[in-house]
Amino acid sequence: MLDVRNLRLYYGMGGTVVKAVDGVEFRVADGETIGLVGESGSGKTSTGLALMRLLPNNVVHFSGHAFIDGVDLLAMDYRKFVAEFRWKVVSMVFQGAMNSFNPVLKVGEQVAEPLLVKTDADRKEAVNLVKKMFRQVGLPEEVAERYPHELSGGMKQRAMIAMALILNPRLIILDEPTSALDVSIQTQVINLLKKLKKELQLSMIFITHDLALVSDIADSIAVMYAGEVVEFGVSDDLLTNPAHPYTQKLLKSIPRLKGSKTLEYIPGQPPNLSNPPTGCRFHPRCPRVFDKCSLETPPSIAVGNGVVKCWLYGGEKEG
Numbered sequence: 001m002l003d004v005r006n007l008r009l010y011y012g013m014g015g016t017v018v019k020a021v022d023g024v025e026f027r028v029a030d031g032e033t034i035g036l037v038g039e040s041g042s043g044k045t046s047t048g049l050a051l052m053r054l055l056p057n058n059v060v061h062f063s064g065h066a067f068i069d070g071v072d073l074l075a076m077d078y079r080k081f082v083a084e085f086r087w088k089v090v091s092m093v094f095q096g097a098m099n100s101f102n103p104v105l106k107v108g109e110q111v112a113e114p115l116l117v118k119t120d121a122d123r124k125e126a127v128n129l130v131k132k133m134f135r136q137v138g139l140p141e142e143v144a145e146r147y148p149h150e151l152s153g154g155m156k157q158r159a160m161i162a163m164a165l166i167l168n169p170r171l172i173i174l175d176e177p178t179s180a181l182d183v184s185i186q187t188q189v190i191n192l193l194k195k196l197k198k199e200l201q202l203s204m205i206f207i208t209h210d211l212a213l214v215s216d217i218a219d220s221i222a223v224m225y226a227g228e229v230v231e232f233g234v235s236d237d238l239l240t241n242p243a244h245p246y247t248q249k250l251l252k253s254i255p256r257l258k259g260s261k262t263l264e265y266i267p268g269q270p271p272n273l274s275n276p277p278t279g280c281r282f283h284p285r286c287p288r289v290f291d292k293c294s295l296e297t298p299p300s301i302a303v304g305n306g307v308v309k310c311w312l313y314g315g316e317k318e319g
């Protein structure tokens, strides 16, 4: 359904260029959830914003493709994208957004806003649709009449999800939707997303720094490191048999997943994206680094049903 190719988004920062998204590629099938996983600063949020064409004003380079059924969201006229695609086909729950409700407006009015702005619905129709959507996300209808401070964190996040779904998009991007919530509430939100996925045949991009969390919901996983997707594959394969040394390290640093007896941490720091390491960006931290790694950038190499960017898997045409 969604096919992201060679996505790049660079920011200008006081004379330097931050390559936040640098050649990202992944696919999301109809009704599928993919987890976009990586450490803080790896470019996950920037990838989501790029797909929504919501670019901060210091962007100095933006390129690539994002095809939905063959239509390139990034190449089409911007006004057409805003009128016909943003929120209607692709929507996003922004990182930390549940705390950005306007405190003086009722929750229902705020959730109804996309309907009022983007459709012919009048206020009454909009409120009715909001209430219907609230039921779908497990909120009592009367929450529409409340003010944001009267809602718990979990309820606010449900309301945010309702707002992102109000125009019936086919794809929803959720940026760290559970990070600010208690663990028990996290589970409830994950269960809600699983339910919605089934009921609405939704495709989802679930962004998180938490590989253990995403293993519960994602059909496929894209692992981001320093602005690149270094491994992409079916969740079960990737979690049981990770190919990229970074994914392997990431799995060993998670206490909750099966099979990790001794906890490891990944030595070193994620790189500075205004001056990323040459060759493979993970090479300064990689336990399996060899000569070629710092000299040449590994291409995306098909391994099993997935793709990995690492020289250990070949990358040159065999003679």
Ligand SMILES: Nc1ncnc2c1ncn2[C@@H]1O[C@H](COP(=O)(O)OP(=O)(O)O)[C@@H](O)[C@H]1O
Binding pocket: 011, 012, 013, 018, 019, 020, 038, 039, 040, 041, 042, 043, 044, 045, 046, 047, 056, 058, 273
């Ligand atoms: N508007 C911006 N201007 C400059 N640098 C930015 C901006 N937004 C994000 N960055 C930088 O881009 C990189 C990726 O950020 P981000 O996409 O937020 O990553 P993540 O969501 O994985 O934490 C980081 O180095 C971050 O500091």
Ligand code: SF4
Binding pocket: 244, 245, 246, 280, 281, 282, 283, 284, 286, 287, 288, 289, 290, 293, 298, 309, 310, 311, 312
């Ligand atoms: S290309 Fe080299 S440095 Fe990079 S992950 Fe593979 S082995 Fe490690």
Ligand SMILES: [Mg+2]
Binding pocket: 044, 045, 046, 095, 175
């Ligand atoms: Mg982020």
